Amino acid sequence: MKPRHPAPLNALRAFETAARCLSFQTAAARLFVTPAAVSQQVKRLEAHLGVRLFHRGHRTVELTAEGEALATTLGELFAQLDLALDRATAAAHADLRVSTMESFAAKWLAPRLYRFHHDFPELRVRIETGDGHVDFARDGVDVAIRYGPGGYPGVDAERLLEAPAFPVCAPALAEHASHPLAEPDDLRHHTLLHDDSAADRPGVPDWPAWLAGSGATRVNPLPGPVFASIYLAQEAAIAGHGVALGLAPLVEEDLQRGRLRRPFDHRADNAYAFWLVRPREAVVHPALDAFCAWLRREAAGASGDDC
Numbered sequence: 001m002k003p004r005h006p007a008p009l010n011a012l013r014a015f016e017t018a019a020r021c022l023s024f025q026t027a028a029a030r031l032f033v034t035p036a037a038v039s040q041q042v043k044r045l046e047a048h049l050g051v052r053l054f055h056r057g058h059r060t061v062e063l064t065a066e067g068e069a070l071a072t073t074l075g076e077l078f079a080q081l082d083l084a085l086d087r088a089t090a091a092a093h094a095d096l097r098v099s100t101m102e103s104f105a106a107k108w109l110a111p112r113l114y115r116f117h118h119d120f121p122e123l124r125v126r127i128e129t130g131d132g133h134v135d136f137a138r139d140g141v142d143v144a145i146r147y148g149p150g151g152y153p154g155v156d157a158e159r160l161l162e163a164p165a166f167p168v169c170a171p172a173l174a175e176h177a178s179h180p181l182a183e184p185d186d187l188r189h190h191t192l193l194h195d196d197s198a199a200d201r202p203g204v205p206d207w208p209a210w211l212a213g214s215g216a217t218r219v220n221p222l223p224g225p226v227f228a229s230i231y232l233a234q235e236a237a238i239a240g241h242g243v244a245l246g247l248a249p250l251v252e253e254d255l256q257r258g259r260l261r262r263p264f265d266h267r268a269d270n271a272y273a274f275w276l277v278r279p280r281e282a283v284v285h286p287a288l289d290a291f292c293a294w295l296r297r298e299a300a301g302a303s304g305d306d307c
Contacts, residue, residue: 007048014041015053016078019063019071095124096291100145102129103231104274107250108161109145116294123287136279142288144277145295149203152277160299161249161274164267165205168246168254169237174261181243181263184216191242192224195233203271207245214266234260249274 018027018038028035046053053067063071100109105127113125134144136155150157167187174181179189198206205213207221224242227233230250237244238259246260247270254260276295278288 008041008044011041011045011048012074013078014038015045015067016071016074018042018054018061019067020075022061022063024061095126096143096287097126097128097141098143098145098291099128099130099134099139099141101131101147101229103229103234103250104145104147105129106231107234107253111253112298115298116291119294120287120290123290125291134277142278142285143292146275146277147197148272148275150273150275152275154280155277156280157275157277159273160276160295163247163249163270163273165210165245165247165270166262166267167210167243167264168234168251168260168262169243170240171258171261173240173243174263184211184214184264184266185218187211187216187243188219192219192221193233193236193242193244194224194226195230195244196226196228197230197247201272205245205268205270210245210266210268213268214264 014027014031014033014037017030018024021027021030024035024038024042028038031038042053049066049070051066052064053070055062055064098109109127113127116123116125128141131146134141134146134155136142136144145160146152146157147163150159167181169181169190173190176190179186181187181190192207194207198204198209207224211219211221225236227236230244230247233244234246234250234254236242237246238254243263246262248267251260251262255262276292278292
């Protein structure tokens with residue numbers, strides 16, 4: 001087939017509108033041009049195609065067979081194009097609904113979110129907390145961040161942050177006059193703060209696992225208060241009530257600001273990680289793509305190696 005130069009888009013749009021209205025004057029009003037401009041664009045398209053698209057009468061126009069076939073196809077194509085543009089525009093200006101666990105929202109996401117707002121001031125991010133299974137269609141959530149082993153069915157999930165665990169405490173407690181934390185066995189003089197994050201989760205470190213890995217032999221890992229979330233245990237540690245087992249991403253900000261101290265180098269590997277979870281369907285969503293790209297950049301700069 002002989003190659004043909006692409007048809008002029010303005011001429012195609014003018015013809016499709018005129019064919020739908022069967023009037024150059026009405027088409028001109030809808031396109032905000034003059035009837036003469038519409039007529040000129042249609043003639044340009046006829047010359048390009050080498051066929052007549054309209055039978056022209058006195059103040060009337062009628063489609064030819066070729067014109068009718070082309071108008072039907074163009075009507076469908078322009079409708080699809082308009083729909084795609086509407087979706088892209090709506091996605092670029094809509095609120096983003098992000099679901100994540102409370103501790104991650106408070107300790108990792110919230111302290112960084114101002115940087116996303118600085119780069120994308122027209123986008124508004126709505127943070128919702130939860131750690132259950134997300135039904136994106138039912139819940140109206142755009143993206144979720146979950147702490148778990150991965151392998152989530154029916155969605156696209158990518159590992160965002162590793163979550164090694166290590167003890168953290170208030171600076172005053174680490175430098176306690178009578179019982180400073182110089183080695184892991186010194187923990188026997190302090191309250192261990194527990195949370196439920198490791199309960200019934202194989203491979204998620206708890207105090208017995210961390211103490212065994214550190215070589216401590218003189219610490220009873222069981223006594224101490226138990227909190228329903230990592231966030232609460234960490235807040236108790238900041239208040240100086242004991243030593244918590246923190247996850248690297250969740251304590252990074254508090255370590256940098258001096259609210260927490262990491263007294264020991266040993267860290268326990270974690271079978272769980274923080275995952276970025278999105279719907280599997282390929283939907284055009286520029287705002288969501290921008291947010292996920294920003295999350296990846298933030299995660300790359302917060303690997304936890306310096307915690």
